[in-house]
Every structure is written in structure tokens, then in C-alpha cells.
Amino acid sequence: xxxxxxxxxxxxxxxxxxxxxxxxxxxxxxxxxxxxxxxxxxxxxxxxxxxxxxxxxxxxxxxxxxxxxxxxxxxxxxxxxxxxxxxxxxxxxxxxxxxxxxxxxxxxxxxxxxxxxxxxxxxxxxxxxxxxxxxxxxxxxxxxxxxxxxxxxxxxxxxxxxxxxxxxxxxxxxxxxxxxxxxxxxxxxxxxxxxxxxxxxxxxxxxxxxxxxxxxxxxxxxxxxxxxxxxxxxxxxxxxxxxxxxxxxxxxxxxxxxxxxxxxxxxxxxxxxxxxxxxxxxxxxxxxxxxxxxxxxxxxxxxxxxxxxxxxxxxxxxxxxxxxxxxxxxxxxxxxxxxxxxxxxxxxxxxxxxxxxxxxxxxxxxxxxxxxxxxxxxxxxxxxxxxxxxxxxxxxxxxxxxxxxxxxxxxxxxxxxxxxxxxxxxxxxxxxxxxxxxxxxxxxxxxxxxxxxxxxxxxxxxxxxxxxxxxxxxxxxxxxxxxxxxxxxxxxxxxxxxxxxxxxxxxxxxxxxxxxxxxxxxxxxxxxxxxxxxxxxxxxxxxxxxxxxx
Numbered sequence: 001x002x003x004x005x006x007x008x009x010x011x012x013x014x015x016x017x018x019x020x021x022x023x024x025x026x027x028x029x030x031x032x033x034x035x036x037x038x039x040x041x042x043x044x045x046x047x048x049x050x051x052x053x054x055x056x057x058x059x060x061x062x063x064x065x066x067x068x069x070x071x072x073x074x075x076x077x078x079x080x081x082x083x084x085x086x087x088x089x090x091x092x093x094x095x096x097x098x099x100x101x102x103x104x105x106x107x108x109x110x111x112x113x114x115x116x117x118x119x120x121x122x123x124x125x126x127x128x129x130x131x132x133x134x135x136x137x138x139x140x141x142x143x144x145x146x147x148x149x150x151x152x153x154x155x156x157x158x159x160x161x162x163x164x165x166x167x168x169x170x171x172x173x174x175x176x177x178x179x180x181x182x183x184x185x186x187x188x189x190x191x192x193x194x195x196x197x198x199x200x201x202x203x204x205x206x207x208x209x210x211x212x213x214x215x216x217x218x219x220x221x222x223x224x225x226x227x228x229x230x231x232x233x234x235x236x237x238x239x240x241x242x243x244x245x246x247x248x249x250x251x252x253x254x255x256x257x258x259x260x261x262x263x264x265x266x267x268x269x270x271x272x273x274x275x276x277x278x279x280x281x282x283x284x285x286x287x288x289x290x291x292x293x294x295x296x297x298x299x300x301x302x303x304x305x306x307x308x309x310x311x312x313x314x315x316x317x318x319x320x321x322x323x324x325x326x327x328x329x330x331x332x333x334x335x336x337x338x339x340x341x342x343x344x345x346x347x348x349x350x351x352x353x354x355x356x357x358x359x360x361x362x363x364x365x366x367x368x369x370x371x372x373x374x375x376x377x378x379x380x381x382x383x384x385x386x387x388x389x390x391x392x393x394x395x396x397x398x399x400x401x402x403x404x405x406x407x408x409x410x411x412x413x414x415x416x417x418x419x420x421x422x423x424x425x426x427x428x429x430x431x432x433x434x435x436x437x438x439x440x441x442x443x444x445x446x447x448x449x450x451x452x453x454x455x456x457x458x459x460x461x462x463x464x465x466x467x468x469x470x471x472x473x474x475x476x477x478x479x480x481x482x483x484x485x486x487x488x489x490x491x492x493x494x495x496x497x498x499x500x501x502x503x504x505x506x507x508x509x510x511x512x513x514x515x516x517x518x519x520x521x522x523x524x525x526x527x528x529x530x531x532x533x534x535x536x537x538x539x540x541x542x543x544x545x546x547x548x549x550x
Contacts, residue, residue, distance in 0.1 A: 030176030035289040037183040039351050042285050044190045045202075047355025051275030051282070051365070053138050054199050059281045060131050061145035061203065063266050064119050067259050069153040071252050072111045073160040080247035081161070083391060084240055085168045086307045098225055100240040105161045105228065107241070112157045116150040123147050130263055133270030141199070148203040152210040159214035162221040168304055174220040178213045185209025247395055257402040261409055261432070265425055268417055276422040279361060282352060283368035283426065287340060287376055294332040295380025298325050299387050306391035315448065322388055323452030326381065327459040331521035333380045334460075335467040335510050339503060340373040342474045346499040350492065368426040375430035378437035385440035397443055405436040459521060466513025474506035 049055050081104055088097035119126060123143045127134070131142055159178060166175040189205010197204065269277035302325045309317040340347065348366040372379075386398045409432035416424030445451055481487060481498040488494040514522035 030173070030180060032293060034176075034180040034183055035292055037180060037187065038285060039289065041183055041187050041190070042282060043351055043354065044187060046282065046352040046357035046361075048190060048194070049199075050356030050358065051278040051361040052356075053274050054141075054202075055278035055281075056270070056274060056276070057134075057138060057142045057145055057199075058202050059277050060127070060134070060142050060266050060270065061149050062206075063130055063263060064123070064126060064146055065116075065149045065153050066262070068112060068115050068119065068150075069156050069160070070259055071256055072115065073108055073153075073157045080244040080390075080395070081164045082168050082303060083307045083310075083393060084244050084247070085164065086304050087311045088240065089168065090308055090311050094225075096240060098227065100238060100244065101161065101165055101226060102228060103238050103241040104244060105158065108157045108161055109154065112154045116153055120147045120150045130266055131270040132267060133272070144200060145203045148200070149206055151207045155207070155210035155214045159210070159217055162214070162217040162226075165221050165224065165226055166217060167300060169224055170304055171220060171224065172301065174217055178216045181212040181216050182209040185212045247393060249395075253399045253403075257399070257406045261406050261429075264406075264410055264413060265429070268413055268425060269422065272417075272421055275361060276425075279364045279368060279422055280425055282348075282365050283372055286347060286351060286365075286369050287372040287379075290333055290336045290340070290376060291379050294329050294336075296383050298329050299383035301325075302384065303387045303391065306388060310391045310393070318388075318391070319448060319450065319452055322384070323456055325384055326451075327456055327521055328524075329380050329384060330377060330460055331463050331519070331525070333377050334463050335470055335506075337373045337376040338467050338471040339474060339506055340376070341370055342471055342506075343478065343499055343502060344370045344373065346478070346495055346502070349495045350499055353495075354492070364422060367423055371423065371426040371430055375433040378430075378434040381437050382433065382440065385437065385444060388444055389440070392447070398440065401436055401439045401443070404439070405432045408432050408435055459519070462517040462519045463521070466510050466517055466519065469513045470506040470510035473509035474502045477502040477505040 045055060045058070049058075081101075085097050085101060088094070088100065123146050124139075127139065127142050127146060131139070134142055163175050163178065166172070185208040186202075186205045188208060189201050189203075193201025193204045193208075195201070265280065266277060269280055302321055305321045306318055309315075309321060344366040345362075348362050348369060352365065353362050389395065389398050409428050412428035412431050413425060416427055418424075420427065445453075478498060481501055482489065487497055489498060511522070513519075
């Protein structure tokens with residue numbers, strides 16, 4: 001019975017998620033576990049190595065392998081593969097869809113293998129450009145780390161195509177579990193490989209996580225009908241694959257601009273004091289929990305719906321799905337941003353403050369986190385806005401916006417870094433993110449008579465008011481805890497009690513504000529959560545063109 005349950009529910013899952021609400025719930029729940037594992041991973045990294053040379057090397061070594069994966073795979077999947085694959089399925093051209101998927105996989109494997117080999121050979125020279133502040137043993141380490149990590153783009157590239165198929169088919173469970181196992185692999189690297197191999201075990205942990213990411217998705221894709229055809233030449237003759245390549249080019253250029261952003265951060269951080277790159281990444285990782293759970297998960301879940309509505313030329317369905325998802329994202333992100341801002345020191349101390357992660361590291365990290373929290377709403381909306389353009393088969397607009405955004409980011413870094421050091425990097429990143437969100441929203445708004453503007457403005461205003469009330473409650477509770485003699489804030493337990501008590505009080509006041517202001521998204525979430533807890537099936541009857549509550 002258990003075997004049959006696992007086979008039907010976890011791996012094969014013959015019934016795809018039938019709504020953005022159901023899909024986002026699956027992605028968010030799996031993402032929550034994955035993000036918690038990510039926090040545990042960061043705590044292990046911080047306590048084991050501290051914010052110093054080893055972690056600077058570790059994060060810098062991701063740059064070129066990530067560049068290959070993002071340019072060759074992410075651009076094709078997010079902007080081209082899923083819309084084209086979904087369009088073929090919508091037009092009941094299933095055989096053509098599978099041929100296109102197989103051809104894309106072949107090209108991905110070939111391209112990644114070629115580029116990885118070339119870059120691995122020239123890694124010593126490339127890393128001198130990307131990490132000019134590293135020298136001696138630190139430079140040798142980053143080259144060694146980078147070469148090992150070149151195995152991960154190949155594995156993640158294959159897994160990425162698998163994930164694109166599962167997303168298009170609205171089979172989100174396994175797709176959502178794969179990142180969880182990626183984090184498990186990295187944690188195994190810290191706990192097992194590092195004691196056996198030394199710091200280089202971190203790089204092998206990344207490779208092992210990528211392998212687990214790929215193997216997790218293969219059974220579900222295989223059952224869905226995907227077959228690997230190793231005929232590389234036929235891939236270039238397939239008109240659908242050529243369409244994917246045409247669509248992905250502007251998106252790839254857009255991603256290239258974003259990757260330049262990360263490279264710029266790495267270059268400047270390498271010139272700062274040891275540990276600056278690690279601190280920047282730690283702070284990004286902490287705010288990334290909210291970004292991943294709500295910004296990215298909802299964008300992924302609604303993408304096939306937007307693509308289908310665009311393919312059927314259903315403007316009302318497109319606008320409705322976009323508006324509902326836009327409001328749902330901000331319903332979660334606005335209050336969490338305020339909580340993070342008010343409790344930033346407590347969050348960093350609880351998650352990272354142990355072992356070799358000292359007080360100076362803690363201060364710089366929570367200062368960066370506070371700066372990131374100010375732009376978290378914008379960062380969380382960019383994935384949705386970009387996918388709205390991709391669903392319309394417009395990949396050029398996000399690229400042009402990303403290009404201007406990067407110019408703003410680099411200019412801000414140059415102006416701020418001398419005075420504010422790593423905090424200047426965080427500020428520049430936040431300024432650029434807000435600009436990118438505003439520009440994408442403004443341009444998308446010109447494509448439609450309305451984006452359900454009135455409902456969006458009313459919803460955001462109510463959520464902001466409830467969040468402000470909750471933020472005041474958090475701040476007051478935080479300081480009241482300091483007056484209790486029995487709570488020692490110099491200990492992990494004391495800080496955790498302060499964080500938990502303030503967070504719970506803020507949540508209570510936010511819920512009260514939602515009731516008082518009758519915030520629609522709250523009642524949708526409450527009803528959906530109740531259905532999930534009691535295993536109701538009503539959620540699957542929702543219209544595919546609607547984006548319901550989580």
C-alpha cells in the first residue's frame with residue numbers, strides 16, 4: 001500500500017495541479033522545507049568557516065558555472081521552452097511537443113558540455129578577471145572549486161529541461177521537491193565530504209546536490225511520456241526548436257545582464273575585506289526565503305496559465321490571473337518585509353550566529369539584510385512581471401529593462417562602495433531592483449486597457465496598513481522582551497524567544513488587521529488552507545484562467 005501511494009502520489013502523479021492556487025500551495029510547501037534546509041545549510045557554512053576566505057572562494061566559484069546554466073538553460077526554459085511546449089499541448093500537438101522537448105535536451109547537453117570544458121581549461125585566467133582581489137592560495141582554491149563545480153551545470157541543465165516539462169504539464173510536486181534534495185546534497189558535502197576532503201568537499205557537495213536534483217525528476221518525466229532521443233542533428237531541423245532558440249535569445253541576453261550584475265558584485269566584493277562576498281550572500285540567502293516562497297513560487301505556478309491564456313488570446317483571463325497573483329504575492333511579501341526589517345538582528349543571530357561567525361560578521365549581515373528588505377517587494381514581483389511578457393512571447397522588453405537596470409546598478413555601486421563597502425553593494429542592488437519592477441510594470445500596463453488596477457491599488461493599500469500595524473506590534477514586543485530579567489539575550493535561547501514572541505505578536509496583529517480591513521487575499525488563503533488541511537477536492541474545479549488564493 002505504501003509503495004502504491006508513493007508511486008501514484010509522489011512520483012507518477014497522473015493528475016496535474018488544476019489551478020494556480022493548488023500549484024502554488026504545492027510549490028510553496030515544498031519550497032518552505034527547501035528554504036528551511038537552505039537556512040540550515042547557511043548556518044552550517046557560517047559556523048564551520050565563518051565569513052572569511054573559504055566562503056568567499058565558495059561563493060565566487062559559483063559565478064562561471066552559474067553563468068553557463070543561466071545563459072544556456074534558464075533563458076530557454078523561462079522564456080521559450082515552456083510557452084512553446086504549452087502552446088503545442090494546447091493545440092493538441094502532443095507528439096510534436098515531445099519531439100521538441102527531446103531536441104532541446106540534446107542541444108542543452110551538447111552546449112553545456114562544450115562550454116564547461118572550454119571554461120574549465122581557461123578557469124585560471126577567468127577567475128583572475130572575476131576575483132581580482134584574490135591572490136596566492138585563495139586564487140588557487142577558487143580555480144579548483146570552479147573546475148569541480150562545472151559538473152553541476154550539466155546535471156542541472158538536464159534537470160532543468162525535465163522541470164520545464166513538469167511545469168508545463170502542471171505537475172509541480174516533484175518539480176518542487178528537487179531543490180530540496182539539492183540543498184540536502186550541499187549539506188551532505190558540509191557534514192561528510194568536508195571532514196574527509198577538506199574545504200574542497202563543499203564543491204563536491206554542490207555536484208552531488210545537482211545529481212540528486214536531476215535523478216528526482218526523471219521518473220515523473222519518463223512516466224509523462226518523455227523519451228530521450230540522442231539524434232542531435234534532427235534537433236536543428238525541428239521548426240519548434242528553432243522557435244525556442246529565437247525566443248530564448250533576447251531572454252538569454254537579459255539573463256546575461258543579470259549575470260553581469262552578479263559578476264560585478266563578485267569583482268567589487270573581492271576587493272573588499274575578507275568575508276564581504278560571504279556576508280552579501282548570507283544576507284541575500286536570508287531574504288531569499290521570502291522571495292523564493294512567494295515571489296518565485298507564484299510566478300512559476302501562474303506561468304502556464306498566463307501562457308495558455310495568451311495562446312487562446314483571452315485577455316480577460318490573462319489580466320485576471322496576473323492581477324490575482326500580483327496581489328497574492330504582495331499579501332505575503334509586504335508584512336514579511338516589515339518583519340525582516342524590524343527583526344533583522346534577531347534573525348541573523350538565530351540563523352547564523354554560532355561557531356566561527358563572530359559579532360562583526362553578524363552586524364554587517366543584518367545591516368545588509370535590512371537594506372535588502374526595503375526592495376523585497378520589487379524583487380518578488382519581477383519574476384511575475386517578466387513571465388507575463390514571456391507568456392506574450394515578448395522576450396525583448398525584459399532584456400532592455402534588465403540592461404538599463406544593470407547600468408543603474410553599476411553606477412550605484414561605483415558611487416556607494418568606497419564609503420559604505422559591502423553595504424553599498426546591497427544598496428545598489430536594492431535601488432536597481434525597484435527600478436526594474438517599476439519599469440516592467442509600467443510597460444506591461446501599456447499593453448492592456450487595465451491590469452485590474454483598482455483592485456490592485458485597494459488590496460496593496462489594505463495590506464500595507466495591516467502590515468504597518470503588525471510592524472508596530474513587533475517593535476513594541478521586541479523591546480518589552482528586553483525588560484524580562486529571566487531572558488538572557490546573550491544566549492541563543494534568549495534571542496530565539498525574543499524573535500518568536502515578537503513575530504507571533506506581529507502575526508496576530510496582522511491577522512486582526514486583515515479581519516478589520518476585510519482583505520480579500522487573507523480570506524482566500526484561509527479558505528484554501530482549510531481545504532488543504534481537510535483534504536477537500538473542491539480546489540481542482542477552479543477555472544484554469546483564474547488565479548485563486550494559495
